[in-house]
Amino acid sequence: MDDIKKKILTNLMDSHGALELFNMIHESSSSSESSEDEDDQDSQLMQRIDEYSEEDFKSQFRLNRSTVDFIVSNFAKSRYSTNSTPHGGRPRMECKKEIYVFLFYLGNTVTFKELGDIFGIQKSSAWFAVGRVSGWLVSIGDKYIKWPQREEVKENARKIVSLKKMPGVLGVINCTRVKTQCTTRDLFFPKKRKKNVDIFFQAVVDADRKFIDIDLSCADGKSKFQHSSRALRRSTLYRNAQDNYKGLFPYNTFLIGNSWCPNLNWLIPPFSNKMSTTECHIKFNRIHLSTQKIASDALGMLQKRFRRITKFTEQRLVKGAISIVASACILHNMCIIMNDSFEIDEVELESSSESQCAPEEEYPQNLDLEIDRRQLLFEYMSLRNKI
Incomplete structure (x- = not known):
């Protein structure tokens, strides 16, 4: 050459x-x-x-x-x-x-x-x-990206409470945008004005920073937070959780998410600034933010190892770009299972060795699902002197 x-x-x-x-x-x-x-x-x-x-x-x-x-x-x-x-x-x-x-x-x-x-x-x-x-x-993605079952849920919640001091957490949900060169013409809207369409990437991450659920959809021109909440409600995870909460979240576990997430019985966001009126609320939000870092670390690892998903130069088909992002997530999980680590300076990963010796946290099992789960968790952690 x-x-x-x-x-x-x-x-x-x-x-x-x-x-x-x-x-x-x-x-x-x-x-x-x-x-x-x-x-x-x-x-x-x-x-x-x-x-x-x-x-x-x-x-x-x-x-x-x-x-x-x-x-x-x-x-x-x-x-x-x-x-x-x-x-x-x-x-x-x-x-x-x-x-x-x-x-x-x-x-x-x-x-x-x-x-x-x-x-x-x-x-x-x-x-x-x-x-x-x-x-x-x-x-073969369903072999590597799969929702944890009952015993796996227990172990995952134990790891998270050992690392982050927040009990009952099954996983952490987060989202990001993947910029592409895809256009509306690829979405079968030939009469509309041609414009670029990004991919909205929603992921649920467990304690080992593996993806246990991903949802890839086309992002519109709205802001990140407006689309995040709307895409969550349109996702398969949201429908399954609403229809089969006890089956999807055994032992009354739940997910935690960012401020764009709605406050549900299976999804707990942080308190808003207006509601954070006491020192305990501020400490609760700090622990919540620290737990959210599990998902941000996983996304950071994915983007640094597979740099393609940060920049699509030639893909014009949405289906092709989504397939590549999904395959990167599958390889990410495969690498974690096979202990194939990847050193990343920008992402500081916390050691999970503490989870091997920390005592298992007991969390109330028989909860009234009509109660505000966030408030219940806040009161529980206050009584346990966690905050």
């Missing part, structure tokens, strides 16, 4: 990202490119990646090598892999290379043209590889 393409990669990506990968892959193949066929170049590329140190491999693909090997082996068995769809003509990419292409795309903000140049494939091949892998991850 010539100097112009190198400059493009340098300007659009960080110094330890795609340019480094490009140099390591192509440094020995550029001089003999005319004499080697594409199969030899592909085998050399895969060999060089396999020779990466663990540190270099993770800096490029954002996951440990063992995690990637696990993903490759499962993807190869699926109907989405190229191995399961034989056809004539040029041979398709092997499964491992497709996974590498997808992970590099997810971990960086390169365009599909640049992605194809880096891996020696056509732009269309890179596009279809990303689509196939993200489609496969979404198809």
